[in-house]
Amino acid sequence: MENNGQMLVYSSSPHKKAPRTTRFIMINVCVALIPACIAGIIFFGYLAAIILALSLISAVISEFVYLLICGMNFKKICAQFDFTSCVTGLLVGLTIGVNYPLYAPVLGSMFAIIVVKMFFGGTGKNLVNPAIAGRIFIFISFQSVVTEWILPSGNPVTGATELTGMLESGNLSSLSLLDMFLGRNLAGCIGETCKLALIIGAVYLCAMRIIDIRFPLIYIAVTGLFTVALNGFNFAYFLPSILLGGLIIGAFFMATDYVTTPNTKAGNYIYFFLLGILTAGLRQATGMETVSFAILLMNLLIPLIDKIIINKPFGFTKTKKKSVKDN
C-alpha cells in the first residue's frame, strides 16, 4: 500500500494534547511583566533598564552555563529552554532598587538560578521560588552597603520607607492613594511601585488562564484585613497596606508560581490564607517589608500541605476510608 513507507508514531493515549506548553506559559508571564518593566524605567530612568537587562541576561546565561558544565550539548539546551529563567531574572531585577551596585542583580540571578533552581534539579524541582530567594539573597548581602531607597525623583530616602514608616509610627502615610497606586513619589524597588502596571500584567495572566485570580486576591485581602485587625480595626490601613510595599507584585507574580504552590484547590486556599496572615503579622512585628520572607517561609510548608491535603476520588465515601484503615 502506498503509505507503507511512512513512519507512524506509536505512543500511549491520549493522542491529542492541548497546544499549551511550559514554554508558552513562561513566555506569557514575561509578557505580563513588561508593563511593570516599562513603568520602572519611566520612573527610575536608564539605570533601571540596565539592571533589568543585567539580571535577565545573567539568569539565562547561568542556566546555560550550568547545563553546559553538566555535559548537555548546546542544541539540546536550546531545544528544552523553557523561559523560566527569564521570568526569574526579570523578577530579580524588578525587586531591587536602582541604587544597588550593578553586580547585585548579576549575583542575585546567579544565586537564584544556580543554587536555588539548578542544584535541585531544574525547572519544577525547586523547593522555593528562585526569584524570591534571589531577592532575599541580595537584600541580606547588601544590607550594609545599601541603606536607603530611591524616590523616582532621584532623591534617596534614608531608613524607613512609606510602608515601614507607617507600620512603625502608626501614622498614616501622607501620600494620596492615587500616588500609591501609580507609584508617583514612592520610594521602592524598580518593579513594585507602579501598581497599575502590575495589575495590567495580572489581568493579562488571568485572561490567558495562566493564574487563578482567586488566590492572589485572597492573599491581598487577608493581608489587608489582618493589618487592619492588628491596628485596632482602623480601616484606613487597609488600602495603604496593600498598595505600599511589594504585596501586589508578590501576590500576582511570585506567590502564584506553579512550582511553589500546593497542588490542590483546597491546599491553595489554605496556603494563600496563611500567607496573608504571615505577611501582615511579620510586617507588624518587624516593621519591615516581609512579603518575600513570608512567601519563602510558606514555600517550605508546601510539601506538608500537599502531604495532608490530597483530592478525594470521585465517589469517595467514609466507609472506604475505614476499610483502608482496617487493612
Added chain:
Amino acid sequence: MSIRKGKNYPYGIHIPDMKYLCASSPIEVMPAPNKLFISLSQHIGAPAIPVVAPGDEVKKGQIIGKESGAISANIYSSVSGKVLSIEEIVNGVGQKQKYIVIENDFKNEEVLFPDMKDFEAQSIIDRIRLAGIVGLGGAGFPTAVKLSPKSPLEILVINGAECEPYLNCDNRLMLERTDDIFKGINYVAKALNVKRIIIGIEKNKPEALEAFSKYEGFEVVALKKQYPVGSEKHLIYCTTGRKVPVGKMPFDVGCCVQNIKTMIACYEAIELNKPLTEIVMTVSGLGINSPKNLKVAIGTPFEDIIKYCGGLKENTVKLVCGGPMMGKALANTVKFASKTDSGLIALSGEECSVAQPSNCINCARCANNCPMRLMPMYIESCALAGDFVGAEKYGAMNCIECGSCAYNCPAKRALVESIRFAKAKIKEAKQNGK
C-alpha cells in the same frame, strides 16, 4: 418527552471536537473485501474456540467461534466463503490474537437465527448471548452478563454522549436508526425489568436530542459538552445524580449503562434474527483523504478501509484505533475491524503533539481536571520511582484512563502511560499476594 438538562459535573476538559469532518455524512456500507481476518478475542474474557477448520465453507451469519466460559462471546462469519486458515497474528496495537481467515466468495449467502418464540426476559438475554453481543462502546464486556445482575436494577442509562472528539458513528446512528434503537432499548429494559430509562446525549448533538424527544417512556437528558461525560460513572452522575462509590460498579447504585450501538445489535438479533457481524465506525482525522462513517464487516483489514476512504495523506503521523483520547495507536496497518472498534483516526502532525516531555512544573492542571479527582502527577512520580504502594494511595486504581490529565499537561508528561504501568504493577502485586 421533553428534554431535561443533565446534572453539572465540574471536573473535566474541553477539547475541540473536530466532529465537523464527517458529522453530516450518512453511514455508508463498505462492501466486504476479498479476505477477512476475524479475531477470536474481540471481547473481554476468554477467547472463543474455533468451530470451523481450514477448507470449510461458511455462510454469512454462521458461527465460527464458540464462547468458552461465562465471560466470553460467540463469533460469527461476516461473509460467505471459505475458511483459509486459522493463524496467530500480532496486530498493530501489539496484541497477539488468533484469527480465522476467510476468503469472500461474494455469493452473500446468509443464515439467520430462528424467530424468537417469546419475548420474555430470559429469552431476550439468551438471544443476546447467542448473537455474541458485547459492549460496543469499546469495553467489549459481554452484554448478556451485564443484563443478568445479581440484584435487581432500577435504571437503564443509554450512553449517547459520544464525548470523544472526531467520533461520529453513534450520532449518525441516532439520527438514521432512531426507531431501531428505541426498540432495542425496550427489549433490553424488559430483560432487565427496569421501569426508568434515561438516554444521555451531549448538547452538541441537537438533532439526536430532538429525534429521541418524540418517544414516550424515557427521559432524554442533554449533557454539557465536556470530556469525559460518556464515562460510565460520570454518565450515571450527570443523568441520575447517583455517585458510584470508589471501587464499585454501576449496578451497585442500581444502574446499567448501555451503548447506542449495542442497542442496535440487540434489536437486530431479536427482531431481525441476525448475529453481530457488522460494526459502524468513523474514519476521520485530517490525515485521511475522505472522512466517512462506515458500516464494515467484522474482520475487514484496516488497510482496505483506508483505501476505501481515499488513502492516507502525506502528513499523517499517527493512526489511532478508537477515539483519539482513549484509543490505541497503531504501529502499522495490520489491524482488522473488531466488534469494539468505533473509529479509525488518522492524525496529521498539526493535530497530535509529539513533543518531548519535560519536567513537571507542579501546575496542578492534571489534578484540577481529573474527572476522577485523582492526583496524576503524584501517581506518575511514584510509578517512575517504583513506589507502587504510593501510586495506589494517590488513587491509581480509580483511574479511568480518560487522558484528561495528559491532555492538559503543559510539560507534556506521559501521565496515562505511567498510570497504566502502575495499575498493572499493583494488580500483579495483589495477585502474587493472594
